[in-house]
Amino acid sequence: MSGIGVITPLFQWAVFLVSAVVSLFASIMMVTRRNPIHSALWLIVAFFSLAVIYLTLHAQFIAVAQVIVYAGAIMMLIVFVIMLIHLESEFVRKRKLSGPKVIGAFITVILFLEVAAAVLAGGGKPAKAAGAALTGSVAEVGNSLYGKYLFPFEIASILLLIGIVGAVVLSRRGKD
């Protein structure tokens, strides 16, 4: 609470711009790399820079969870599976720019332009200045999570349990 208040807006801008550029660059590299391992490593870079952006929004808990859950657990799982499934065929196959791909990418860019137009039409109300009442510290998130959102939290735990059981059942070698 006290530490983040002394950060000047100029420094905040610098942090935001650098991490925004890094995250965009890393995600473009992630999409364009041919080797899946390189894609996974670039995606980790994008996740880390997004965690920095969460910090500029005073969401400390989410920034830490981003690093632990996304960059740690999920990416570890993905890299593990990439190494389990050795994909020689992907390197051999020539990547061709077929018509449907170009059309799909074009339509997606139109989607982005629509989103950007909607955002810019909404006007640039500044985000809450440093030292505002809200900080996403662990205490505040925890209070909300175990108070107002207790029931969804329990449902989420059941969802994770189902995920664990499902993964074990699926990856077990079939008897039949």
Next chain:
Amino acid sequence: MVHGIPSSFYFALSGALFTIGAIGVVTRRNAIIVFMCIELMLNGVNLTFIAAGNMLNSIDGMIFVFFIMTVAAAEAAIGLAIFVLLFRHKGTINVDEINLLKG
């Protein structure tokens, strides 16, 4: 005097991340890379939630992101198990060649 960063910058960034992920889903054919692009799209949505929560001075955005992360973790476990199973079964994870629900 330099002012704080406008929320629209965050929204534009999350829209750009979502678009890059969507382009990846449409153009790439490796199932694992498609999966990673979906994760990137989820992150774009997360950034929107955090930025909107910050703009409205509400903590609910962070709670939503927490639940999205839970779903993403469960999705990763199940999805990657399915990819391993598909690879064992068919010897490929190219999404163009996986076109049968029947095993």
